[in-house]
Amino acid sequence: MNSNFRLLLPAVQSSKAKVPIIRAFPKCAYSSDTGDIKIPKRIPRGPTDILKALSSCVGVDPTAAHYKFHDDPYLMPYSNPNKRAYALSQEAGRKAALWHKVADPMIEAYVPTQAFTDESTVNEDVLASLISKQQVTDVMTVYGILKKRGNDVSVELKQKILELTCFYNSTDPLSEEWVEENWFRHGKPTGRVSQFSKKTWKDGGFAEKLFDEIIETGGNVDKASCALITGMIIHGQLDEAWKRFEECKQKGVKMNTDVYNALISKATSLRDSHDMAWQFIMQTLTEMKHYGLRPNLTTLNNVLQSLEMMASNRSSRPNALNTIAEFQALGIKPSLASFAHLIRIFQKDKRQMLGLILSTIEELEANSEALMTPRARDDNQFFVRAMESINHCGDRVLADRLDSLLHHAKNYSLIGNSHSESVYYRNYFLLVLGTEEIDDFMDFYGKYVPTLYIPEISIMQEVIKSVEVQMGWKHIPKLWGDIILFEHLRAETISYLLSVAVQAIMDDSDHSKAMGDVAWSVWEKIESGYLKQLSWTGEMLGDVLTLLVAAQELAKAHIVMDKIDRHQNSITGEPLPHSFERYIQACLEVANVDAALRCVRHCDARGRLETEQLLSKITNSGLTFDGPQQRVIGEIQRKF
């Protein structure tokens, strides 16, 4: 106490010199009115808490490749196909390796998966653990073995197996271990309520037989029916499901919320017209209330999903908002999936859609933490859909707000998979491209490419177009480099780039050197023969020739001219006249009459109109010609 007091003294004296120290002390902030401070001996933490804290300190490094590619810096992938192939092969390697390590305690993740045969020792415990690990086919095998041996499986366990097989339609889901496979998967994952589902339900399969067994052995009819009917609905067996549903209601079997939710999601398939489908939804909701079933977030999202499928209907929009209000009154807040559905419902009216997105983003910014926690599967649809729609409306400010929301805290997991990530950035890039000057756009480009996003060929074309329109010539070498990196080597892209490069040197001769380098690089790339699908066109060769001449690389230009002349029969299209004109001009400047004559002879052989003009250029150059040269000139002149 005494020492504390002494420490405070100088501060107090300097600020309130006149006030007696004793009186000043109780007023000061150091008084003990906050109660005793208890320092805990130990703060209990979960096993991963420290790691999570450390991880949150790591920001995104736009210059580095994704962590998963760090193992071998030499092989760091730069193109979309490579990224996919590398990530998946890494995981395939893990799959192939049989982790057979001696460890005490045993590490379950390293133990090879057990294959079950008739000889295996199995019991109910094994079955229960397989169920908890969602190994559907193994569960079915073990159940078959137990039944064959006459061992009895309890009704409760049978019910569990039924639920599992109905949910996954008797097929194995992708193991949670294979994150990369899930990330690159395009189709819809199993066990997901898909929008326009084909019938995938296995009629008369394991699940239906098991259901009959459960009923025979006196299991809970309510539970078994709920599982079976829901499974049938989500896997597209609507007719059978509806029949059973009606039967159950007649017999007084209780249905649960999952059944009704599934029915609502299929409203448009169960009813013909939009009006009838909406009526059906209302009836179903009323029925739920009648049976005392509490709707949940899935109910809300499924109603909106059905409305999304009726988005062309005028009344879908008010219906959607009314539904949200209804659930809001029940204390059920919409999730990101609900907003994703709303965007599609309002798609017809762009002004309203934009207003909707605006208010959604405001809502999300206000309650970031609560709303950004994934609560429904379709939550990962929101960002990609919102960016797509914002791009269509051309609202740059809103796009930036959405993007900063996505990169905030842990929200990035809401992007979905690699496919939706690409779609998201494609739209964002197009929007920025349309609203920024090219220099600023290229800064933006440098931030995201190639680590987060690799532009598709079409986007690359757009960027080149923008370079052309805005005359951002200095970016051409960078774009060419990226085209090689991203394996976008297509004839149309390259020829477009070359034609833009030609414009660049016409506009500003300062760029000649850089464009010449690009042209030679293009030449080497195509001539290497490494790209089988790529072949020269006359225009491309002409542009390369022009660029090399402009860069004063006459020796290289001769090589290109040689190619033009030699392969004139296999090359489609013709070089532009000015290419030859410039080439001949350059040849004459160094008094290389032979090369110039060769070019004219080529033009003559191809029957080009400007031959005469080019020839006169040579004859008027004031150079002297030797015998063979005179003969050639004479030969061509005779034709006119």
Added chain:
Amino acid sequence: MLITIHHLARRSSCLRDSARGLTLSSVPRSTDSPSDGSDDGSSKKKANEKLNSLLLSIAKDESLSKKDDRKYASTPRPLIRERKVKERKDQNLGEKIVFAAKEVARNLDGQPEKSEAELLHKVVGTDVKLQKSIFKASSSATLGALLNELKIEKQQQAARKSARSSSGPDTRTDVSRSDLVQSQWKGRMARDSFKGAIQPQPVGIYSGQALGIFKPDGEYSNDIQLETWNQCVARELKFAFTQPPRNIWEQMIVWTERGMLWKFPIDNEQDLEDRPDESFVDHVFLENYLDDWCPKSGPIRHFMELVCVGLSRNHWLDAQEKRDHMMWYKEYFIAKKALIKEIGAGEIVETSPSPQLETPN
């Protein structure tokens, strides 16, 4: 009237598009370059000649004829530029536009002069440099007057805009395509955002009226919970939002969760479920078992301490086995008590063990 204006606007934008393709280096510009500075007169003459020939060629230029116009109108921004118009034509943009507008106006009914002025006005927009260039190029006095008239209407606006775009020398009347594009880029941006930026119509997410089916205070208790089903739903939800780890810590979190790494805080006996009651203490501190019988000093004490150290470092034996070892020595030496005393290796006195030294069983 409105329709014709629209039509004119569209056509004039076509004109601009076709002008886009024209070459970039204009005649006066080339005289600016220092290399030509010495023989100004002759180069000017040459340029004039060139201009004349080009004017002739532009009259023949099909790209500005009616048929082409229609094609452009359907595709306002041609993707692949027309090779034809890319040919070299040294003429400044103002002249090109005036000439083209004249051609178009001639094909229209009514007053060709007025149409031309309207057209030009639309093309010029608010670009001051281009306006000057066009004024210079349009020889007709009436046209100039008409253009002026139109100009006055928008003078204020133009003044505001010109303040923004007055970075370059405004006195120049020669406007090449690159100048035009550069000066108009900002304008294009504004136009783009105007064209694209749909004014949002506010939509309140919670503005709907409840359907009135469910009552918040109603009884909802009859739901049947399917345990395994809900587990599956939860698993799929979690999996949908699992992404490849983005740094080593996230990777370590995954490994920890799968039981491949030590959990924090580190516990050497993690997952050793078969010997849960053994603690670190039971394994390492074995001297306790000497207290009740071993001499305080002498060779026996020395030997037994070494045994304790050896056992405490042995990770192959469990605690019970270590205790058994200690007990075996105890019994062995007690059995040889007399002999040990006789040879003078110390005196073994058995005392009753203190309570905390008792072996946990």
